[in-house]
Amino acid sequence: MDTISGICFIFQGLKFYRMGILSSSVSITRYKVEGKLDQPIIETISRGLKKNAIPEIDEDSTEKTSGWTSLHNPYQPDFSGSSFVYGNYLVFSLRMDKKNISPKVLKKRLMIESARRLARSGREYLSRNEKQLLKDQVMHDLSLKIPATPNIYDIIWNYEESRLWYFTNLKNANEELETLFIRSFELTLIRLFPYTTAVLTSELNDHQKDALGNLSPTPFVA
Amino acid sequence: MLDVAVAYNRYKFLGEEFLTWLWFVVATTPRLLGEMDQNFNSLDIGNRIVLENRKKDAVERITIKGDGASLEEGIVALRKGALVTEMNLVYRSAKHEWKFTIKGESLNISSLKTPHIGLPETPEDLEGFVLEKTYLYDNLLQFLEKVYRHYIYLRISKKWQKTVVPAVHQWIDSTN
Numbered sequence: 001m002d003t004i005s006g007i008c009f010i011f012q013g014l015k016f017y018r019m020g021i022l023s024s025s026v027s028i029t030r031y032k033v034e035g036k037l038d039q040p041i042i043e044t045i046s047r048g049l050k051k052n053a054i055p056e057i058d059e060d061s062t063e064k065t066s067g068w069t070s071l072h073n074p075y076q077p078d079f080s081g082s083s084f085v086y087g088n089y090l091v092f093s094l095r096m097d098k099k100n101i102s103p104k105v106l107k108k109r110l111m112i113e114s115a116r117r118l119a120r121s122g123r124e125y126l127s128r129n130e131k132q133l134l135k136d137q138v139m140h141d142l143s144l145k146i147p148a149t150p151n152i153y154d155i156i157w158n159y160e161e162s163r164l165w166y167f168t169n170l171k172n173a174n175e176e177l178e179t180l181f182i183r184s185f186e187l188t189l190i191r192l193f194p195y196t197t198a199v200l201t202s203e204l205n206d207h208q209k210d211a212l213g214n215l216s217p218t219p220f221v222a
Numbered sequence: 223m224l225d226v227a228v229a230y231n232r233y234k235f236l237g238e239e240f241l242t243w244l245w246f247v248v249a250t251t252p253r254l255l256g257e258m259d260q261n262f263n264s265l266d267i268g269n270r271i272v273l274e275n276r277k278k279d280a281v282e283r284i285t286i287k288g289d290g291a292s293l294e295e296g297i298v299a300l301r302k303g304a305l306v307t308e309m310n311l312v313y314r315s316a317k318h319e320w321k322f323t324i325k326g327e328s329l330n331i332s333s334l335k336t337p338h339i340g341l342p343e344t345p346e347d348l349e350g351f352v353l354e355k356t357y358l359y360d361n362l363l364q365f366l367e368k369v370y371r372h373y374i375y376l377r378i379s380k381k382w383q384k385t386v387v388p389a390v391h392q393w394i395d396s397t398n
Contacts, residue, residue, distance in 0.1 A: 021355055022341065027332040028359065072348055086352045156356055165359065169330045193328045194237035195229040198374045201367055211378040213224075217235040218382070220242065220390045221303055 020093065020154035020167040021071065029174055030192040031164040032200045033157070037185060041159060042082055045090060048184035049079040054095045061143040064098040066176050068184070074152050090157040094166075094177050097148035101139065109138045153177070164189065230327075238274075238326035240373050241306035245271075245296075246390045249397070258368035261316035268310030268321055271296055275304035283307075300394045313362060320362045329370070334362070 020026065037044045054067030054077060069077040070084060071091050084092045113134055114126060126134065154167040155177070166177055178189050190196055198204065198212055224232070247254055248265055256262040269289045273296055275282040284299045286292075296306075306326060310333070313320045318337035325332070336358040342351040376382055 021352060024335060024338075026334050026359075027330065028334060028363070029328075029330055030363065071352070072345060086349050086356075089353075089356055091352055156352075156359075165363075169325075169328070169332055190226065191230075191328075193230050193234070193330075194240065194326075195224070195233035196226065197329055197367070197370060198233075198236065202371045202374050204374070204378075208375075208378055212374070215233070215236065215377065218239055218387055219303065220239075220305075220387060221301060221394060222391070 020152060021091075021156070026167050027169045029166045029169055030197075031166060031189045032192060032196070033159075033162040033164055033187050034190060035187040037159075037187065042085060045084070045159075045185065046079050046082075049077075049084065049092060052180055052184045053077045053079070054097065057097060057099070058147045059144075061140045063101075063139075063143055064096070064148070066094065066096040066180065068180070069093050069095040069152065071154060075150070088158065088160060090159055091155065093152050093154045094173070094180065096151045096153075096173065096176060098151075099143050099146045099148045101142050101146060105142065106135075106138065109142060110135060113138055234327035235305070236374075236377070237329050238305040238307050239377070240329075240370060241309050241324065241326045242300070243373055243376075243386070243390065244369065245306055245309065246393050250389075250393055254372075255369065258372065259315050259365050262365075263314035263317065264312075265314075266312045267293065268312045268323075270308070270310040270323060271306060272308040273299040273304040274307045275299060275302055277303050297394060297397045313365065315361065315365070318358075320358070322362065324366070329366075331363075334359070336362070 049068045052067050054069050055065055057063075057065050067077075068079075069075075069092070070079060071093055072078075072083070074093055074095060079092070084090055114131070117126065117130075117134065118124065151173070153170075153173050155164060156167075157164045166174065168174070174191070178191075181187060181189050190200065192200065195212075199209060204212060245267065248267060252265065255265050269291065270285070270287040271293065272286075273284045275284075282299075282302075282304070284295060284304065286296050308323060308325045310321070310323045313322070320334065320336055322334040323332045324330070336355065339351065339354050339358070342348045376386055
């Protein structure tokens with residue numbers, strides 16, 4: 001497959017399997033970005049993306065991983081040039097890969113391995129320590145055989161306005177974004193929920209911020 | 223600013239009161255929303271609304287769903303002191319339509335459907351598609367931010383207790 005047809009093949013796959021921006025229905029968590037990047041900004045961001053790009057774990061025993069990937073090619077991250085710049089926006093994705101080992105498969109492999117060891121040693125039971133070591137070994141072996149399931153969450157970052165939209169509301173995906181973002185760019189993300197939206201986007205003066213801080217729930221009925 | 227986790231829990235009532243107030247505005251004074259968007263056509267309650275009454279120790283949750291569902295039970299729940307914790311809305315502007323669900327405690331958006339645009343056919347179409355989608359997301363989010371800002375200014379003003387709360391109370395009492 002040459003490069004052009006390779007890109008087209010990946011792109012067709014993207015249309016069929018992607019959620020996020022390309023989906024007809026999306027979820028959005030809004031963030032405010034605190035801090036500024038070193039100039040030149042595109043290069044600084046590109047460095048942060050490359051440094052924490054998603055590693056492949058299908059060939060090793062790692063159970064889960066996460067990192068940045070590109071919107072246009074989520075299974076082969078490419079942050080070359082300004083490929084993640086769309087007009088005034090920086091657009092890329094966070095990918096979280098996890099090997100989902102079925103508890104039933106784990107149980108089956110454990111029973112088979114356990115019986116094999118007992119038969120070999122002539123003993124009737126395995127010690128607690130041996131059971132744990134066996135479980136670790138079975139998990140390791142299964143992790144080598146099972147490919148990781150990818151979950152991809154898109155990001156649109158308006159750098160000039162310090163705003164970022166993250167296309168999921170999932171708690172663990174939000175926490176992963178916040179951690180990876182500060183590690184990659186040394187910028188803090190503040191989630192925009194009722195209080196932070198009021199403080200950070202409503203242009204309140206100090207007096208109004210004090211009034212906001214002193215609010216308590218309103219009973220609409222007597 | 224307060225610690226984020228503390229602020230989230232302590233002020234989540236702000237988001238729930240916002241949705242309750244928004245229902246009141248949609249039902250009684252929708253023209254106010256036209257001030258937030260010069261191309262505004264309408265904002266309507268969609269196919270789902272969730273209310274919670276956290277009075278006393280128990281939490282009572284009322285979910286009304288379905289296209290064209292009657293909101294009577296929601297009003298009854300408001301009368302008992304419940305607040306809206308989640309609602310599906312239909313926003314129309316410049317003859318386009320957005321459908322989405324907004325959650326009170328987080329202001330998170332879910333099930334957002336923007337006006338339809340065709341999927342990109344080639345890699346070269348992707349940038350145009352993303353920019354058009356971004357524009358459509360931005361339209362809705364800017365509108366919501368303006369409405370929320372208006373609410374926050376009201377909420378911290380004396381007008382809230384003096385005129386808004388009695389008006390909401392009257393709406394709840396007089397709606398069948």
